[in-house]
Amino acid sequence: MNKPRCRSRDNFGSCTLAHLVYVKNVIVKRRTFLLQTSLLRQNLNKCFVPGINLPTSKKFSHITQSSLMKHTTQLPTKIPAALNHLRGTTAKATLVATFVALALAGCGGNKDDEEAAPVASAPAAAATVVAAPAITVQPANLTVTELQPASFSVTATGEAPLTYEWRRNGTPVAGATSATLTIPAALAADHNAKYSVVVSNNAGSVASADAVLTEELPMFLMAGQSNMEGNVDSPLFQQMLADLASGTDAETTKINLAARIKAWTNVPGRNYGYSDPMAALEASELVRLNAAGLVGANLTTPNPKVFCSWNESAIIPLTATPADTKTRCSNTAGPELVFGQALSKAGYSTTSLIKVAVGGTSLYDDWRSPLMGGETSANSKLLYAKLRTRIQSLKSNPTSVNPACKARACKWSAFVWFQGEQDVFSAVQRAAYEQNLKNFIADVRADVGSPDLPVVIVQIGSWAQSIDGYKGKIVSDAQTAVVNADKYARIVNTADLNGFYHYDPAAQLIIGERVSLAVQSLLAAAPAQK
Numbered sequence: 406m407n408k409p410r411c412r413s414r415d416n417f418g419s420c421t422l423a424h425l426v427y428v429k430n431v432i433v434k435r436r437t438f439l440l441q442t443s444l445l446r447q448n449l450n451k452c453f454v455p456g457i458n459l460p461t462s463k464k465f466s467h468i469t470q471s472s473l474m475k476h477t478t479q480l481p482t483k484i485p486a487a488l489n490h491l492r493g494t495t496a497k498a499t500l501v502a503t504f505v506a507l508a509l510a511g512c513g514g515n516k517d518d519e520e521a522a523p524v525a526s527a528p529a530a531a532a533t534v535v536a537a538p539a540i541t542v543q544p545a546n547l548t549v550t551e552l553q554p555a556s557f558s559v560t561a562t563g564e565a566p567l568t569y570e571w572r573r574n575g576t577p578v579a580g581a582t583s584a585t586l587t588i589p590a591a592l593a594a595d596h597n598a599k600y601s602v603v604v605s606n607n608a609g610s611v612a613s614a615d616a617v618l619t620e621e622l623p624m625f626l627m628a629g630q631s632n633m634e635g636n637v638d639s640p641l642f643q644q645m646l647a648d649l650a651s652g653t654d655a656e657t658t659k660i661n662l663a664a665r666i667k668a669w670t671n672v673p674g675r676n677y678g679y680s681d682p683m684a685a686l687e688a689s690e691l692v693r694l695n696a697a698g699l700v701g702a703n704l705t706t707p708n709p710k711v712f713c714s715w716n717e718s719a720i721i722p723l724t725a726t727p728a729d730t731k732t733r734c735s736n737t738a739g740p741e742l743v744f745g746q747a748l749s750k751a752g753y754s755t756t757s758l759i760k761v762a763v764g765g766t767s768l769y770d771d772w773r774s775p776l777m778g779g780e781t782s783a784n785s786k787l788l789y790a791k792l793r794t795r796i797q798s799l800k801s802n803p804t805s806v807n808p809a810c811k812a813r814a815c816k817w818s819a820f821v822w823f824q825g826e827q828d829v830f831s832a833v834q835r836a837a838y839e840q841n842l843k844n845f846i847a848d849v850r851a852d853v854g855s856p857d858l859p860v861v862i863v864q865i866g867s868w869a870q871s872i873d874g875y876k877g878k879i880v881s882d883a884q885t886a887v888v889n890a891d892k893y894a895r896i897v898n899t900a901d902l903n904g905f906y907h908y909d910p911a912a913q914l915i916i917g918e919r920v921s922l923a924v925q926s927l928l929a930a931a932p933a934q935k
Contacts, residue, residue, distance in 0.1 A: 479726050497602060536608060537608040559584055571602045572600065623815075627758055628760065628821070631762075635742075687909075707721070712756075717762055718733065720807065725742055733934060751925060773841075820861070822863065825881070836879070860894040861915060863882050865899070870900065893925075
């Protein structure tokens with residue numbers, strides 16, 4: 406290290422005590438400087454790039470505060486993000502003060518020091534940049550059926566860790582802090598809601614574009630023969646409702662209902678073929694459905710959230726006893742009654758059950774659809790033509806399906822098929838039933854425009870299966886086979902209910918709940934729409 410020139414001498418030509426103190430101070434300052442410079446380099450070496458060097462000591466005599474500041478102000482033009490932590494006032498002042506102190510200490514402050522060894526320049530090093538978040542895939546608009554799950558996702562880059570805050574109409578969604586927002590069931594209030602997300606890290610944050618959630622209202626198609634019509638005995642239906650409303654305890658009500666159901670077999674021409682266990686099961690199920698709010702006085706009170714129609718009749722609020730008997734949902738009580746009550750209870754804001762049903766009709770002939778091939782009689786394809794017209798009415802005349810479809814998008818969400826008894830009487834029809842049912846379902850889905858339309862098949866009961874030495878079971882087995890081969894289909898078993906051609910009122914109400922459970926399980930598993 407070069408010694409400082411002696412700046413004061415005594416009378417004998419020796420350096421004075423003041424100079425010795427000066428030399429000591431210079432040494433201390435130089436050591437301090439070396440420590441400061443070492444610490445400074447540890448920080449600056451992280452940031453310097455080629456072409457940016459610390460000044461050498463030989464040039465310190467020419468350094469001014471302005472020129473020193475140039476070394477700090479030129480850096481951000483090279484690596485702005487990396488030097489944010491060095492650009493503050495305190496950081497700049499420290500850097501300037503370090504070099505100014507160096508010059509004032511006398512290091513390189515005169516010609517004798519012109520050739521002093523230079524302070525090594527900072528080695529070039531790659532900039533360490535904390536990358537701010539950037540969204541590469543925005544959340545997409547989504548269309549789902551009401552009460553169906555909905556998910557929004559975002560893809561972002563940037564220095565980890567990234568944090569996420571999802572917002573609904575600008576308000577943070579509690580607990581929504583991952584790259585995907587999942588809504589378990591889209592409610593009516595979520596329709597047209599705007600969802601966005603803010604992605605953040607230590608370098609900043611970025612907000613996504615809005616993604617709009619659109620909800621379609623679900624409508625349901627139903628078709629079949631007399632059991633789909635709801636061809637039950639009205640007096641028995643009314644007496645069952647009276648028993649449920651009697652106010653007696655549950656066990657007494659079960660006993661009374663079972664006795665009433667068994668007694669009905671004594672009425673001429675009304676033999677439902679009950680066994681004691683079957684009657685007890687139906688009575689127990691009615692009491693359970695009553696406790697659940699699905700069966701009771703509500704069945705004869707119009708439901709403003711659920712509409713229904715049967716064949717050409719206009720839609721009406723769901724009820725078992727309409728004021729105008731020409732406009733009704735069934736022939737007294739069909740599966741739509743409890744099916745509709747269950748949908749209402751599940752939380753749908755509104756829906757419709759649109760039914761096309763005619764008693765004594767076969768799939769082989771009356772319901773023959775295009776994929777089944779040519780006509781088999783003068784009635785061939787007539788009922789499928791009616792069903793197709795009703796399917797198309799959702800587009801051509803949406804308010805004929807549900808009043809809300811005038812302003813809201815509506816869709817056919819499922820199809821319920823309750824038929825098969827008529828086909829058990831013919832060996833030809835039994836043998837053809839499985840392939841005919843596959844073709845029939847394919848045609849319905851094609852006309853709806855949904856290849857994965859959920860389908861529920863109500864299986865024929867024990868009476869129909871027993872026809873012709875249980876050859877009717879060929880039809881029930883065909884129904885099972887079709888459903889097993891179709892991931893968008895479910896079957897509703899009815900063999901444990903009454904043993905007559907027509908189901909009694911209790912069985913129809915029980916079947917209605919089973920249909921609702923099957924439909925809702927299919928809807929929950931359905932893929933989300935885009």
